[in-house]
Amino acid sequence: MRPPAIPPKCGQCVLYTDSRMFCAQLADDEQVELSGQSRTLSMKRGDTLGDSAISCWPIVAVDSGVLSLQHLLQDGRKTITTLFMKGDIIDLRDLSNRNRGALIALGNVKICRLSPKIFEQVVANNPKAQKIVWHNLRDQAFRAIDHSADIAKKQALEKVASFVIECHHRQDTEPKNSHLVKIPLRRIDLAEYLGMQPETVSRCFKTLQKRGILEAKSLNLLHIIDDLRLQRIANGEKEPEIPKSPNAQVLKSA
Amino acid sequence: MRPPAIPPKCGQCVLYTDSRMFCAQLADDEQVELSGQSRTLSMKRGDTLGDSAISCWPIVAVDSGVLSLQHLLQDGRKTITTLFMKGDIIDLRDLSNRNRGALIALGNVKICRLSPKIFEQVVANNPKAQKIVWHNLRDQAFRAIDHSADIAKKQALEKVASFVIECHHRQDTEPKNSHLVKIPLRRIDLAEYLGMQPETVSRCFKTLQKRGILEAKSLNLLHIIDDLRLQRIANGEKEPEIPKSPNAQVLKSA
DNA sequence: CGGCAAGTTGAGCCAGGTCAACTCCGGTGG
């Protein structure tokens, strides 16, 4: 089909096979050149790209899995600030002055580290590729903005509800109408991402189940039973509280 | 100097006069064309660009002042998610599926709404301009990420300290060595940005003053006395607590 | 089957939210 040999390592990568993604928009010669100067890498849970790795290879494209960006404060508190998933292109060039953080895999992750030089060159010359990469970056920015809004003003239950919805939204390949959501992180990581404690996360999932909004197929696989109420909660509408003891009625009028 | 008449409205705008910014990198004919298709606008506190304004003019460049992006939840809770300041270029194209928010001025703000068509054209053809706008977007993304980290894990005092430092950092023109910081928002807006209550913000500033770290020249003008300790607090190091009553010593060993 | 990490449950406590009262300040009009 495509005359110049496409490097075998690219043949399976979503960035190449999915037409909405970056590499799929490259001309053959661009693809060959970029590929030749790039390095794929498989990571497993806990594998880290630290400062040194990042300054060598500051541009990372995610093929599959969930990669997190983590910050650390002096006293050991850790936060997961962003989740990168397939198709995201992470540009960490010249972050010198910022106290960034490390890229840490939350499961099995496949990435491709792109040569900054070729990347830049391609972006400058290929408008279609440029558009995709621009769109992706904008997406990252707005996700971060949304996330900070969630974290700032929502309470625990609302955050968890929002997260479930976002997961459903960003869901891998599945058609959207499926009511199944896979949570692609451990509870602990989720807690760090949402800025809360694992205990609290656990309690929130419990509450959503008790109210008949979610059903747990397994720890990380949920069935959304009542989409509407889930969205209401995520948006901060208070549900009429279910009184804790069934006979302790709340009487409005005396 | 520049032969084709530069539109007078651009002559005073930082985007044009500061060589590190977008319009300064345009060729004369690009500048004339972009300018011709763009609209400047002066806003005062509370002025809002809502959904309709944004969908007409989705690209906004900030000349001066502080512009905020605000989210709203059902029950009226409001959050300021991002602060845009001079030089920022905000690209709000096709946000259809997101429950974005409005751009609201927090003081006097001058903006320029750019024609998406010409903007895109310029970005595609002018690599220098492209680089600037790319860098700016990346900056916005990382600011959002940092902000969400701050909000997620820091406690009130730490957030305020971080904010003061960030202000100092992004400070208008001042040389960095000046120890004066201007807070360019009202307390209420600051509270909304940091995800806390105005009362709490007030108490935090008070604490920083009592500890001799800041001194208030006026409400919005601060003198940083102890830069180091301010940074320590912002990074989550606990200060040895000053016991409230001076004779109630904390004894480690019995 | 044993060992360890992840997840859950319960009890108690505190940072910060909430509410109400008060002060401060800039603008307005008599």
Place this chain on the structure above:
DNA sequence: CCACCGGAGTTGACCTGGCTCAACTTGCCG
């Protein structure tokens, strides 16, 4: 020039959501 007003900011007292700590259960891997 002063009295008045309204919104912003501050202060104090109280209350609660979610953090903490500790004990327990579950699930996974060798």
